[in-house]
Amino acid sequence: MIRLSGVQKSFGENHVLRGVDLEVGRGESCVVIGGSGTGKSVVLKCILGLVTPDAGTIEVDGQDVTRVSRDPFLARFGMLFQGAALFDSLPVWQNVGFRLLRGEKARPRREARDIAIEKLRRVGLGPEVADRYPAELSGGMQKRVGLARAIAADPEIIFFDEPTTGLDPIMAGVINELIREIVTELGVTAVTITHDMTSVRSIADRVAMLHGGKIRWTGPVSEIDSAGDPYLDQFVQGRAEGPIETLR
Amino acid sequence: MLRAVAGLGRLTLSLVAEIGRMLIFTLEVLSHLVRPPFYPREFGQAVLAVGWQSLPVVGLTALFTGGALALQIYAGGARFSAEELVPQIVAVGMVRELGPVLVGLMIAARVTSSIAAEIATMKVTEQIDALVTLSTHPMKYLTLPRVLAAMLTVPVLVAVGDVIGIFGGYVVGTWRLGFNPAGYLKNTVDFLETLDIVSSLAKGAAFGLLAALAGCYFGMRSSRGAQGVGRATKSAVVAASVLILAANFILTEVFFSA
Ligand SMILES: Nc1ncnc2c1ncn2[C@@H]1O[C@H](COP(=O)(O)OP(=O)(O)O)[C@@H](O)[C@H]1O
Ligand SMILES: [Mg+2]
Numbered sequence: 001m002i003r004l005s006g007v008q009k010s011f012g013e014n015h016v017l018r019g020v021d022l023e024v025g026r027g028e029s030c031v032v033i034g035g036s037g038t039g040k041s042v043v044l045k046c047i048l049g050l051v052t053p054d055a056g057t058i059e060v061d062g063q064d065v066t067r068v069s070r071d072p073f074l075a076r077f078g079m080l081f082q083g084a085a086l087f088d089s090l091p092v093w094q095n096v097g098f099r100l101l102r103g104e105k106a107r108p109r110r111e112a113r114d115i116a117i118e119k120l121r122r123v124g125l126g127p128e129v130a131d132r133y134p135a136e137l138s139g140g141m142q143k144r145v146g147l148a149r150a151i152a153a154d155p156e157i158i159f160f161d162e163p164t165t166g167l168d169p170i171m172a173g174v175i176n177e178l179i180r181e182i183v184t185e186l187g188v189t190a191v192t193i194t195h196d197m198t199s200v201r202s203i204a205d206r207v208a209m210l211h212g213g214k215i216r217w218t219g220p221v222s223e224i225d226s227a228g229d230p231y232l233d234q235f236v237q238g239r240a241e242g243p244i245e246t247l248r
Numbered sequence: 249m250l251r252a253v254a255g256l257g258r259l260t261l262s263l264v265a266e267i268g269r270m271l272i273f274t275l276e277v278l279s280h281l282v283r284p285p286f287y288p289r290e291f292g293q294a295v296l297a298v299g300w301q302s303l304p305v306v307g308l309t310a311l312f313t314g315g316a317l318a319l320q321i322y323a324g325g326a327r328f329s330a331e332e333l334v335p336q337i338v339a340v341g342m343v344r345e346l347g348p349v350l351v352g353l354m355i356a357a358r359v360t361s362s363i364a365a366e367i368a369t370m371k372v373t374e375q376i377d378a379l380v381t382l383s384t385h386p387m388k389y390l391t392l393p394r395v396l397a398a399m400l401t402v403p404v405l406v407a408v409g410d411v412i413g414i415f416g417g418y419v420v421g422t423w424r425l426g427f428n429p430a431g432y433l434k435n436t437v438d439f440l441e442t443l444d445i446v447s448s449l450a451k452g453a454a455f456g457l458l459a460a461l462a463g464c465y466f467g468m469r470s471s472r473g474a475q476g477v478g479r480a481t482k483s484a485v486v487a488a489s490v491l492i493l494a495a496n497f498i499l500t501e502v503f504f505s506a
Contacts, residue, residue, distance in 0.1 A: 071383050074381055075383055079378070081378055083374055087370075087379075098384075102382075149382075
């Protein structure tokens with residue numbers, strides 16, 4: 001359903017993506033792992049058209065994403081940004097219901113608010129946060145509001161950029177379960193970026209490791225411990241020693 | 249020497265490029281004027297932020313300037329025994345020049361800076377990206393309401409500033425300089441022409457447009473991090489101030505050179 005081939009992107013001298021090939025099937029939960037700064041977020045932004053690749057093609061359902069009509073295309077996606085990216089001028093419920101309040105399929109405010117509160121409940125937040133502003137929430141709560149916004153309009157494809165970073169282990173577990181649930185129950189296609197191996201094991205159908213601007217390894221989650229790729233092993237086991245250079 | 253010239257050349261080139269980009273940006277903003285969807289709620293908020301909340305600053309600035317102007321004209325005019333011209337010169341000075349320019353610069357300080365900082369922060373915290381993924385065009389949702397609000401409300405602010413400035417001159421004229429209150433007002437009203445007022449309001453609209461555009465433009469182009477926000481804000485205020493003063497010169501030339 002999502003296919004990237006030979007995607008390259010540089011920011012000035014910084015060659016971030018050097019030919020990324022990745023396929024994600026419909027209803028599949030793909031987890032992208034890799035060191036920080038390797039360009040995982042840039043991959044997602046390329047798919048959404050927030051960043052224009054220098055080379056390569058990206059297709060969704062066989063259609064080149066640069067040629068599709070933007071609004072219907074984006075309406076199929078939900079995205080949780082790494083820093084949550086909540087609108088600080090709007091209260092929480094209007095953040096969650098942003099898409100429900102605008103556009104052709106806009107719903108009445110009352111209804112949008114009810115949906116927003118229901119989605120907040122799903123990410124473990126009570127109705128009392130609905131009227132607060134993002135700046136009044138802790139980082140972990142902001143992340144969950146971002147998650148609620150990503151799932152608010154029932155998208156077909158959801159991208160989660162580090163959904164559990166900054167959450168306590170219990171909340172991280174709740175979010176992992178929620179993502180798993182969304183994928184299995186609603187048949188959503190999900191791409192999740194994470195550093196957290198617990199998340200990988202509980203969310204992923206398939207794992208792709210980004211390193212050196214390319215997908216270094218990809219395979220089913222069951223194989224990550226036995227794949228025998230030294231880069232993947234080092235990452236999965238969290239060792240400081242190995243082929244991935246660490247700066248100290 | 250050669251290096252200095254080369255540096256100057258590069259500076260000129262980058263300035264021209266920047267102006268070109270701003271022009272393209274302006275055209276893009278204006279093109280959204282006729283293409284739905286529109287965001288009336290955002291427009292309403294921008295009117296409040298640009299217009300209503302700027303009233304105190306504009307009022308105080310105009311009041312003090314009008315008063316000081318009256319004192320200066322009286323003192324200067326006394327040398328040619330022309331001190332009785334205070335009402336007329338205060339009126340023309342305020343309406344044609346000082347009202348629009350001071351309001352414009354105050355708007356650059358107050359509104360341009362806050363627009364630039366807000367949009368730049370949204371940019372560096374990926375809120376602009378988030379808007380796009382939620383099928384909302386940042387130009388329509390963020391830029392157009394602010395630009396439109398500034399274009400429509402700054403003329404009103406200028407009108408208010410003109411009146412309060414004249415009032416400042418009137419207070420000083422009648423209390424300190426011994427003018428007859430009724431005579432002062434009559435001289436003011438008789439002397440002002442329609443063109444003075446039209447030019448004042450037109451300048452206000454132009455300055456409002458420039459102030460909001462500069463804020464949005466530099467905000468949208470902000471580089472990453474807190475430093476990026478700071479730089480965007482500074483550039484926006486400087487650009488808005490210079491553009492307003494340059495536009496003031498051009499508009500004065502257009503209205504009054506004949
Ligand atoms: N808009 C941008 N402008 C310049 N550099 C960028 C931009 N976005 C990302 N980068 C750079 O690309 C690299 C990868 O970033 P990112 O995808 O955020 O990493 P991560 O894998 O941690 O998500 C980083 O070096 C970052 O500085
Ligand atoms: Mg990232």
